[in-house]
Amino acid sequence: MEQRLSLVTLGVSDLGRARRFYEALGWQSGAAPDDDVVFFRAGGTVLALWGRAELADDSGVEDGGGWGGVTLAHNVRSPEEVDEVIAQAKAAGAAIPREGAATFWGGYSGVFTDPDGHPWEIAHNPFWTINPDGSITR
Amino acid sequence: MEQRLSLVTLGVSDLGRARRFYEALGWQSGAAPDDDVVFFRAGGTVLALWGRAELADDSGVEDGGGWGGVTLAHNVRSPEEVDEVIAQAKAAGAAIPREGAATFWGGYSGVFTDPDGHPWEIAHNPFWTINPDGSITR
Numbered sequence: 001m002e003q004r005l006s007l008v009t010l011g012v013s014d015l016g017r018a019r020r021f022y023e024a025l026g027w028q029s030g031a032a033p034d035d036d037v038v039f040f041r042a043g044g045t046v047l048a049l050w051g052r053a054e055l056a057d058d059s060g061v062e063d064g065g066g067w068g069g070v071t072l073a074h075n076v077r078s079p080e081e082v083d084e085v086i087a088q089a090k091a092a093g094a095a096i097p098r099e100g101a102a103t104f105w106g107g108y109s110g111v112f113t114d115p116d117g118h119p120w121e122i123a124h125n126p127f128w129t130i131n132p133d134g135s136i137t138r
Numbered sequence: 139m140e141q142r143l144s145l146v147t148l149g150v151s152d153l154g155r156a157r158r159f160y161e162a163l164g165w166q167s168g169a170a171p172d173d174d175v176v177f178f179r180a181g182g183t184v185l186a187l188w189g190r191a192e193l194a195d196d197s198g199v200e201d202g203g204g205w206g207g208v209t210l211a212h213n214v215r216s217p218e219e220v221d222e223v224i225a226q227a228k229a230a231g232a233a234i235p236r237e238g239a240a241t242f243w244g245g246y247s248g249v250f251t252d253p254d255g256h257p258w259e260i261a262h263n264p265f266w267t268i269n270p271d272g273s274i275t276r
Contacts, residue, residue, distance in 0.1 A: 001163040001223045004212060004272040005180040006261075008146060011207030025139040042143040044181045044273025052207045059209045059257040060235025060249050067199040068206020069149030069190045069254065074142060085139045097198025111198050116207065119197040123144075134142040135182025 005045055008072065011052025011063075012116045018049045021115050024092035043134045052116070066117070073121040075130055079108035085122045086110040143183055146210065149190025149201075150254045156187045159253050162230035181272045190254070204255070211259040213268055217246035223260045224248040 012018035019029065019038045031038040038049040056063040076082055082100040089112035090096050097119070100110035109123035129137040150156035157167065157176045169176040176187040194201040214220055220238040227250035228234050235257070238248035247261035267275040 001165070001212065001226055001260075002214075002272060003165045003178060003180055005146065005183050005185055005210060006213035006268075006274050007211035007259075008143065009209045009211065011209075027139070027141045039276065040141060041276070042141055043183065044269070044271070045143050045183050046274055046276060047143055055207065055209055056205065058236075058249075059205070059259065061205040061209075061251065061255070061257055064202040064204020064206055066202020066204075066206055067194065067197070068202055068204055068208060069193065069256065070206060070208040071147045071149075071193055071197045071199075072143060073145035073147065074139065075144035076140075088139055098196075111196075113199065117199070118207065119199055121145075121197065122139075130144075131182070133182070134140060136144050136184055138177065138179070138184065 007046045007048055008042075009048040009050050009055055010114070010116065010118050011055040012049050013052055014115070015049060015051060017115050021092055021094070022047075022049070025088060067119070071111075071119045071121060073123055075123050075125055075128065075136060077124065077130055079124050082108055082110055082122045082124050086112055089120070089122075145184045145186055146180075147186040147188050147193055148252070148254065148256050149193040150187050151190055152253070153187060153189060155253050159230055159232070160185075160187070163226060205257070209249075209257045209259060211261055213261050213263055213266065213274060215262065215268055217262050220246055220248055220260050220262050224250055227258070227260075 029038045040047045094112035098111040107125045113119045167176045178185045232250035236249040245263045251257045
């Protein structure tokens with residue numbers, strides 16, 4: 001198995017609401033209004049939104065109903081940018097379980113959860129490089 | 139918020155077991171034996187393994203205890219390669235909720251779950267391109 005991640009699919013309860021949330025953050029999908037899956041390019045990976053029940057069925061898993069042990073992260077270039085993205089997410093309707101602050105590992109981060117409760121850590125990691133294309137080098 | 143995904147962290151109950159599973163699939167982390175987080179480069183994104191309780195606390199979420207609405211996917215270049223990766227995962231100890239088969243969307247895919255129950259769809263999507271560096275163009 002090659003060391004690659006192609007796609008991350010987030011199960012959602014209301015596709016239109018989830019799509020509007022990511023679009024309010026400035027993301028663009030190109031999906032048609034009635035598409036039942038919405039794909040966002042995210043560098044060389046794709047982030048997809050799909051009905052959570054359909055995703056559970058397709059994945060052959062039982063839905064635990066809450067958070068299931070996966071957190072996404074979006075690294076930015078400065079602590080100030082962490083605060084800006086957290087503020088933007090809050091304005092778009094996200095919950096903010098953790099405001100931007102210095103972390104134990106020497107960086108600065110905050111967390112928002114999208115309308116379906118999927119957490120995103122927004123992080124400035126001074127030890128990792130964000131390349132011009134947005135990819136990470138560590 | 140730029141349209142990027144930097145890191146996906148999987149919460150695990152036994153870091154050594156989880157690490158050995160991904161290493162058995164051929165992945166390499168470069169982590170020290172006693173590191174409490176294991177990072178795998180996965181193209182321009184990073185896949186991390188960390189204790190699930192620590193991840194829940196750090197993410198400011200309640201742990202639902204099961205699957206939580208996130209499925210990862212790894213796209214490959216042929217239906218045969220889907221079957222090969224599923225067989226490799228099974229040999230490494232994965233459960234296989236769905237063997238490789240034609241899909242309703244015109245591709246071919248199967249699903250394995252890692253030792254912590256995180257599902258990976260292994261998919262051949264004839265409509266998407268896998269670039270030489272492993273990134274996806276759709």
